[in-house]
Each structure stands twice: as structure tokens, then as C-alpha cells.
Amino acid sequence: MRSALWLLAIFAAAVGVALFATRSTGSVTLYWPPYRVDLSLNLVLLLLVGLFVLLHLAIRAFGALMDLPQEAKAWRATQRQQAMHAQLRDALAHLLAGRFSRAKKQALQAHMHAKALQSDASVRSTSLEVQSQSLLIAAEASQSMQESDEREKYVQAALDIALPKSAAHFKEGAILRSARWMLDEHDPRMSLVRLSSLSQGVQRRTLALRLKLRALQLAGEPTQALETARLLAKHGGFSAQASSSMVRSLAISSLSQAHDADQLSRAWDALSPEERAQPAVATHAALRLVNLSANSADEMHWRERSRAWIEPVWLRYPQLLEAEQIRLVSALEASFSGAEAQLDLGWLSKIEIAQRQLPHDVPLQYLAGMACLHRQLWGKAQQLLSQSASHLGDAGLRRSAYRSLSVLAEQRGDADAAMAALKKLV
Numbered sequence: 001m002r003s004a005l006w007l008l009a010i011f012a013a014a015v016g017v018a019l020f021a022t023r024s025t026g027s028v029t030l031y032w033p034p035y036r037v038d039l040s041l042n043l044v045l046l047l048l049v050g051l052f053v054l055l056h057l058a059i060r061a062f063g064a065l066m067d068l069p070q071e072a073k074a075w076r077a078t079q080r081q082q083a084m085h086a087q088l089r090d091a092l093a094h095l096l097a098g099r100f101s102r103a104k105k106q107a108l109q110a111h112m113h114a115k116a117l118q119s120d121a122s123v124r125s126t127s128l129e130v131q132s133q134s135l136l137i138a139a140e141a142s143q144s145m146q147e148s149d150e151r152e153k154y155v156q157a158a159l160d161i162a163l164p165k166s167a168a169h170f171k172e173g174a175i176l177r178s179a180r181w182m183l184d185e186h187d188p189r190m191s192l193v194r195l196s197s198l199s200q201g202v203q204r205r206t207l208a209l210r211l212k213l214r215a216l217q218l219a220g221e222p223t224q225a226l227e228t229a230r231l232l233a234k235h236g237g238f239s240a241q242a243s244s245s246m247v248r249s250l251a252i253s254s255l256s257q258a259h260d261a262d263q264l265s266r267a268w269d270a271l272s273p274e275e276r277a278q279p280a281v282a283t284h285a286a287l288r289l290v291n292l293s294a295n296s297a298d299e300m301h302w303r304e305r306s307r308a309w310i311e312p313v314w315l316r317y318p319q320l321l322e323a324e325q326i327r328l329v330s331a332l333e334a335s336f337s338g339a340e341a342q343l344d345l346g347w348l349s350k351i352e353i354a355q356r357q358l359p360h361d362v363p364l365q366y367l368a369g370m371a372c373l374h375r376q377l378w379g380k381a382q383q384l385l386s387q388s389a390s391h392l393g394d395a396g397l398r399r400s401a402y403r404s405l406s407v408l409a410e411q412r413g414d415a416d417a418a419m420a421a422l423k424k425l426v
Helices: 002-023 041-096 100-116 121-144 148-160 165-184 188-196 206-218 222-234 240-256 261-270 279-292 299-314 322-336 345-357 362-374 378-389 395-412 415-423
Strands: 027-032 035-040
Touching (some): 027 041, 041 100, 041 121, 121 148, 121 165, 148 165, 188 206, 222 240, 240 261, 240 279, 261 299, 279 299, 279 322, 299 322, 299 345, 322 395, 345 362, 362 378, 362 395, 378 395, 395 415
Antiparallel strands (some): 027 035
């Protein structure tokens, strides 16, 4: 439709000019003494139009001639940009293909072209970004070739580039990759230093938190690692099962770092209710507290507190796994072992009620027998330990049961029974 309209307009203009030219009888006289020139008006108009076109073309040609240096410069810049991007693509392709030496060479060539374009204001931002990318690829290739010094040189050069705020993610990527390389070289302290240079928002990203968690674990900082693992679990950095397992492991490591009962108590209070409710964490804390408070002035107080820590887990005893039940039984026994008068009747009653509810539960039979033993209920202890000793699956509990049976036999003066129990310890 547009072409048809243009065609009609051209025909209309042609008809108008033809009508004007045929009906125009005017003339133009030029006087140049002693000469006189008569020209028709149509010819004068035609000459004026021709002169205008000629001047316009001359001006255009002169402008094009003056622009030649700029166009040549722009052409060279375009060729350099094309070469720069091509080399950057080749460097990345070689890196992915495992040709690290070629990747490094191509990346450095791309960096050289990008640096040459830095003075051009129109492509300055792109030039700086390509410089950062090419140096990071060169550093990655150097890391793969185990050239640590070269890698650090390229990383530092990438970090020294003054990128605009819109391209800050290039520098963040360089820091994160550098932190990971430090971990690969088992240098967690330097990795943490690199991660600390990131902004607060970037430090809370999942990748940064994972790197920080790994660095803290390698550096032997379970308490800080536990806080990082909590953040990762909150942000969905791991699956629910993996997060639970990791938090449990770090909580246990944090408790293991305590050197006395007070430190352990503070570490326990620092755990969340969900972490304290995990059987492995609670039983480990209770056993650790019993060991740290042994022979101290407040030993009985700490033993009572250890039982308070594992009481919520004790209430869920039937739902626990077999290994968790054995661990819980060991922790409870350790809390009243060697403290005969301190095992209150309340706990003895709880153990007996649980044993009557689960009469075929061998670890509970053993625990009830040991509780009776420490309350000096010799007959009942003898009966329960005799029933459970041969059926205990855990070697430690089985040895403890036979050892206790040997002690009871010696108290009765039955040397043969004591010797028979001792032989089963072997």
C-alpha cells in the first residue's frame, strides 16, 4: 500500500511539473555589459536544481573524506572486538575441553585486545568486562595446570580492574572461584579471608555459604560452621535429610570442643531446641558431660543435669532406632554409674515402667538391671542382668553386664559363677 501511494505521488508531481513547464512562458534576462543573455524560466529552474544537487553531492563527498580516519578507526575497533570475542569463546571452549594451555593462551590474547579497546569510551565497559573474564579463564587454566603463582597473579589482576557497579558480579565471581581454589589447596584460612571481602548480601548466597562451611570445617571451627549450616538449611542449600545430618554432625563436633563442664553447658545452651532433641546430639552431650565432670566437686550436679538433657529423648525411646536406643542406654548408665546414692527413685521408677511396657527389650532389661545394681537391689539386678547379658547385641554393654554379674557373684561368695562370668568377657 505504501509503495502504491508513493507511485501515485511521483506521477502527480510529474504531471504538475509538466503542466507548469508547458504553460510557463516566462524568461530570465542576464545583463553582463556589453552582453545580454535571455534564458527561459524552465531552464533557469532546471539549472538551479542541478546546482543544488551538485553542491549537496560535493558537501557529502567532502564530509565522507573528512570522516575516513574515524571510520577507519571504528573499523579497526570493530575488527578487534570481533577478534576479542572470538578468542574469548575459543578460550572458554578449550577450557571446557581440557586444553588448559590453549585456553590460557587464547584468554590472554582476548585480554590484550580488550585492553587496547579500553581507551574507546563507547566500548569501555565491555572492554573491562572482557578483561575480567579473560583473566578469570586464564586463572582457571593455571589452577588446572597447578600453577599457583600464575593463578594468583591473574586473580589479583582481575580484582584490580575498576569495574562499574553494573558489572560487580564479575569481581564477585573471581573472589568465589579464588576461595574455592584455596580450599582445593587446603588453605581454609586464606579462603575465609577472600570470602570476607565480599559484601554482606553476597556472603549470604548459597554458593558462598557452602564455601564458607567447607572452609570452617577444614579450619576446625565447628561452632561457626554450625551457624553457617543453619543458614544453609534455612536457604534450602541442601536437602532436608542432608541438612539434618550435617547440623547433627557439627553440633556434636561443637560439643566435643568443650574442655570442661561449664564450656559444655554453654555449648549445649547455644544449640537450638531441634538440635538438642536429636538423640545422637543429646546422648553425646550427656556422655561428654559425665566424662568432663568426673571427680569434680559438682559431679553429682552435672550427672543430674546430663539426665535432664536426655530425658526428652528418653520419652521417645520406643520410636528410636536400635543404635540410638543402645546409645541412650549407655548415656543413662554412665550418668548414675559410680553415684549409687544419687540415682533417685524417680528415675528408677521410669526405667522399671519402661521395662515392664517393653518386657522383651534387651537393652532396657540391661538398664533396669544396672539401675537396681546401683540402688543395691542385688537380687533384682542379678535376675535382670542374667536374662539380658547373653542377648545383648552391643559388645560394650555385654561386657559391662558380665562384669557386673561377676561382681554380684563375688559378693555372694560364689567363686565359680564369678569366674564363669569373667570368662565370657574374653
